[in-house]
Amino acid sequence: MMATPFEEMLETMGRFNEELIRAGVLVAAEGLDDPTQGVVVDFGGEAPVVTDGPYGETKELFGGFYLIDVASKEEAVQWARRLPASAGAKCEVRRVPTIDEFPQDNEWVIRERAWRERTGQL
Template sequence: MRVMVIVKATKASEAGELPSTELLEAMGKFNEELVNAGIMKSGDGLKPSSTGMRVRFRGNERIVTDGPFIETAELIAGYWQWEVDSMDEALEWVKRCPNPMTEESDIEIRQFYEMADFAENDPDGNIAEQESQLQTATAMQESTLTPYLFFGGRCDEALAFYKQSLGANVVMLMRFSESPDPVPEGMLQDGFENKVMHATVRIGQQNIMCSDGCGDATSFNGFRLTLSQPSTDECKRAFEALAEGGNIDMPLSKTFWATLYGMVTDKFGVGWMVMVPEPQN
């Protein structure tokens, strides 16, 4: 079950008194224990209500009140979201928590509603389905999409090429011979034992993952990598560097969407679109 663990505000927290170094260290250790136990999903402290606002709903009227708010006992100073098996488990964890305040304080445990709790008012399941879609959309907003390229035995050569032509930085590299788990028998083509199993490379502000794969078969059909440059000089330099040993598919030229735009396939078969985007109005 999901629970919210609420740290209630006190006079000190509402006055903006910050926790001591010792308390910060103790809370940090407690949070680390929660994370290691797989319980903590999120958590943050809140600034005093003097920095906040409150909106009262009265029919169609919206009445805004600036903080501070005087009902200290009703205010919160921080929270966690935990995933636990029971309220009893949550309670045991709260009992282990250091006192989050420099004075007497309260922590409240509240259980989240789940869609199953509203089943009676959602007999056809449409509202639950909508909620599920919203949760998926929210999770995807936190996702990242990273290209993964397989160079069929030429990964080392490709990395050296991109270092020289694009200033690529190899963040991490592991060879098959360095794998902490043995490679399954028959998986690798002969001679690939010391090839690149996985590498993470940063080009500009984007990470790209790459590998030699398990054999010399490779294909880069159906996509291109887009490289946006801040100036025409740098665009021309990168375009010419990528074209060395490769093919120019569309020479650099001005388009309605870019100051300069061109397409090139490098000597490893990776397609690129190199451009200087038009300034945004």
């Protein structure tokens, strides 16, 4: 059972999302479905093995994600500290490398850059 009523949680998260939007840093934000509805593809053997998720020993799973465009790790951490999370929740902060950080003469990087340009992502 959820500790916070669903409507209250939506309002709280909505207000935080609005702050991110007003600050001009929000790129994407999505909730994730219950981990029992997913699958795990394990590449530990000769052929990939698909099993119902989540990993059997997993104790901590993320319920969603934010993708923000900020100037520094410190700024990302400042936003993460403001996340309206419930007691005991955790938030992982990781940088997403840009395509510009990969070798620009690599065939696959060239193809991806062309795809991103065609789809308006560059």
